[in-house]
Amino acid sequence: MKLSIIAASALAATASAFPLSMNLFKRDYKNSTEVVTTENHLIAAYAKPYALFQPQVFIVSMFYPEADVWLDGLDFVHNITIPGLSPYYPDIHCTTNYSICQVTTGEGEINAASTITALTLSPLFDLTESYFLIAGIAGGEPNYTTTGSVTFSKYAIQVALEYQIDSSELGAEAANWTTGYYAFGTTNQQDYPGNVYGSEVFELNENLLNRAYDLASNATLDPGSNATAAFRALYPDLKASSLPGVEKCDGLTSDSYFTGNVMGDYFDYFAKLMTNGSATYCATAQEDNASLEAFVRAAKFGLVDYERIIVMRTISDFARPPPSMADDVLYFFNEAEQAGSSPAFANIFNAGLPIVTDIISNWDTLYKNGSFKADNYVGDIFGTLGGTMDFGKKEFEI
Template sequence: MNFLLLIPFLLGICLSSPIRTDKRDGVYSPNTTADSMEAGYGKPYAVFRPQVFIVSLFELEREPWVKTLDFKHNITIPGLSPLYPEIYCTTNYTICHVTTGEGEINAASTITALGLSPLFDLSKTYWLVAGIAGGVPEHTTIGGVTFAKYAVQAGLAYEIDWREIEGTNPEWNSSYFALGTKNPSSYPVNIYGTEVFELNENLRDRALELASKAKLDNGTHQNAKYRALYPQKAAKSLPAVAACDVLTSDVYFTGNYLSDYFANYSRIITNNTAKYCTSAQEDNASLEAFVRLDKFGLADYKRIVVMRTVSDFVTPPPSMANNTVEFFTNNTQGGIEASLNNLVHAGLPFVHDILEKWDAVYKEGKKYQPKNYIGDFFRTLGGKPDFGSPHYQIA
């Protein structure tokens, strides 16, 4: 980093203090009473104000962006992943890139560290979370591109070993069931708050519209052969762009029973709205960090797009329906190159649109304001969720 850039950064550290200002200026307005004080920390000495931040989750997702974009600067801040300690930025710092590390803990930790860094003012930054995922053959195929409105967290659940269930509850389709309930078909009773996140549908649709005009990588000959093993129209087709939703789980899962359960769970917890089409490991964790940052004006949750491209199927084809273990452990679906390449093919048009129309459209963000509810279960960012139950309890 240029030494001159360090001067305002060091000055900011020396002079940083709680500042009273209005949230419309990008900083949370503190509320002080006799018994409590709530203070927001502004970033008046921030050095970098990127227009777009691309978020990858691990190295293979990062490399297509590194090869495509003109990253000239490496910036290290405290709290990033030990494996991925650097943020990359283009020459004029309008586009930056971060790799979080895989899994929920890594994603939440990295986004939090980035959002709290005094080096970055992210109050007007747009975010493209761009990763690969497993795909549901009813809705997508290998190399397919999906844009989510909902992210559903699968891991907050009870689980009983299947062998302990099949003799007593043979009607159950899963050994998982929601917290506070007694069967797999009930709405959760105990809520932690990270079970569902809803994103800006208006912005999602703009990113999807732009991606639909891109030329996608159709994958390898072996990808094509593997797609043909599935009866579903979406699975058999060439890669395309779809609006459907992502499921977050630290556990890699596969198989028809689990996929059916999680598809049903996604519908239940979003009041029959979400359409589960991809499984991934990080998105709910990243979005929780963004919600917390937005509450204090350090990021704008309305400016987030979550894009997942499909690297493999989450369920076996009929020819392997009786050997899911073999499908999962020894099966080749033709490689994941198409999913990696399509991160850039589908995501770059959105990035370019932001840069080209920054002053006219994106800077103030009025054109793509959300018309739907955005945020978490707890209404942290205001509004009324279109999901939830009158009977749930905060755990």
Template sequence: MCSITKLWVLNALVFLLGFPFILCSIILPNDLPKHRSVRYIPGNRAEELHMMRQRRNAPPGRSDGSSDIIKPKVMIVAMFNLEADAFLKNYTPTLYGLNITIPGLSPRYPEVYCTTTGEVCHITTAEAEINAAASMSALIYSRMFDLTETYFLIGGISGINPNYGTTGTVTFPRFAVQFGLQYEIDSGQLPGGGGFGSRFFTQGTKQFKSNLYPGVLYGTEVFELNEALRKRAFLAANGAKLVDTEEAAKYRRLYTMPAARASPGVTLCDTGTSDTWWTGSVLAEAFGNLTILLTNGTGEYCTTQQEDNASLAVLVRAAAADLVDFGRVIILRTASDFDRAPPGVDELYHLLQAPQGGFAGAIANIYVAGVRFVNEIVTQWDGMYRVGIRPTNYIGDILNALGSPHGHVPDIGVEDQFFIPVMY
């Protein structure tokens, strides 16, 4: 495991000694911020506006002037600039070999970047659910790409449940649960006798109680991914020399859970999507219970982020139109912070000011872990990945909109709400 504070010294020694490799697989800039909010200081905002004005003048299409459709083996998906830089500044061959400007992408990130061959490409959607859905839709329906055999690696940072991991940890979920699709009542107006502390309860129900199955489903509440592919990604990433920081190690020692106190690792556990950046054990417990409820007792909530259900909703609809293969989707989420404070620490302080120290390691580990799987797909394309990794489980959404394409009985949702009747 590598410490960011020592990386520049180690890599300087490597250069002087002439070794043909780079320690820890990634070089991090010295000015990498500790918190995402650094992007909104005036200096960064002015630079961003300047870049947006420049990009706005770029005509749609490929930078090489060709009209050929690109057929990537892998499409890497990031949500904001620092997540994107993890791959864009480190991947070899360069992802700046070919730039494709697509109408409808975020004005902050209007281009898809690809290697010269087009085998590996990269899109940045911008943050939160609406941005993710809009950008992914623009990508797929641009028809500048043939994505029917493409593997999608959604790689970003997240908050982590200290019962399942620590800052810097790399996670691969099977289920993505949308936390925000619930009823909510202000905490100052909660009725007595609810039996739980959270102000959330499931939609379409008639009682203020926890663990009641929703009476109405919108279709984006839960998505299930290819378990066989997830395990391959896990095996590829497991054993990577993950980046850590001394500050993160210090803060994690405040927790009592063994998983929180341990060094970063690679694990299999599930993720939850919410536009609201929340914190605290009360909400964490409520969302953990919702994950169990909506996955019929199978899911294990361990990370929280803002985009995945939106991206997956677009990919399911594209799969229904035979534009993508939903069995080729992987989510990789690294832990930048804890979803609740350690004992004796105020939750508001924990959210806004605590020196958790996990941000830099989480950004770095998107690449450190993710590149191993990307490289495996590219190098083993003909022998394994071209034909695909056949799912061993149900894949799709909670409404079975894909109609169980591999014949597995849905293990999420309820049959009377399935969009397409399943024939067994």
């Protein structure tokens, strides 16, 4: 079935065409419209009283191989097109009873933010109780992960949002710098940013993360091929040379692919700097901070529950070369056959399915009313959603 919505004004007519089994109703909502007369400032809620779809789980993929493992593994039979999705990935897919849906954002930060914004603002979807599983592949740090491993993040850190000078042109003043990167509003690599844009760090619900981690830890993971094992064996790190496992550690977001020990060491330092020493960098990705920024903005107006988001990345390749290739990083990056993509894609489904199944199976008893509410701070570096941040500093220039 293909549902293409051209205009929101067609909602009422469209609703009559759907069966009662979809549980369509006009939900109650708090009207948060208020007029601040002293400033002539109107604040309005974006209400969705006639939303057709109220999924319990929404899977977020970034490109087609990540999406395919879900589309092949579950009974996605409905295709729904809404304005604002990627031209290359124009459809949301839902299972027979619409309890599980899937969207593909397109790769990179701009595509991710645009797609998630379009999804959360669509009048077709009531996402106030939905759980979101951002599930994709990533590069991995060999001291924490290996190819095929599964990571669950508490923090997402945007590392390329910095000043950058060609390292060959730094001059004598920066003789001890390791790269040409340094934080906004500073003049060196040691200082916390003096000014921020708001998307630099996001913190996620640790209780929900732990639930997903525990469930995934009992899953059977694809170990990869003999070639995968052979490449892992080039690393002296215990994690890198072992079979894939499930890890709790944090992800970096950058539209620029990076590799090598110098860049790895600096971004590891920067991740700790941005989180007051709390983050454990183990995975590299392109989209997570962009998606989370869109989710925070939606959560501010009650369109989603930010505490119901999980970020899971499986490792398709190493972010650093093995010692035998340390002097030829270009070869390592461009030509070396790591054979990690196949188990990484497979383990998106293998490790992600248990939490999806758990949410559906225990919806009424555990998930609907939020049994895994966060004890830790959740949200962005601005404190947009309230609470007391455990990273950052008291004041920034914005």
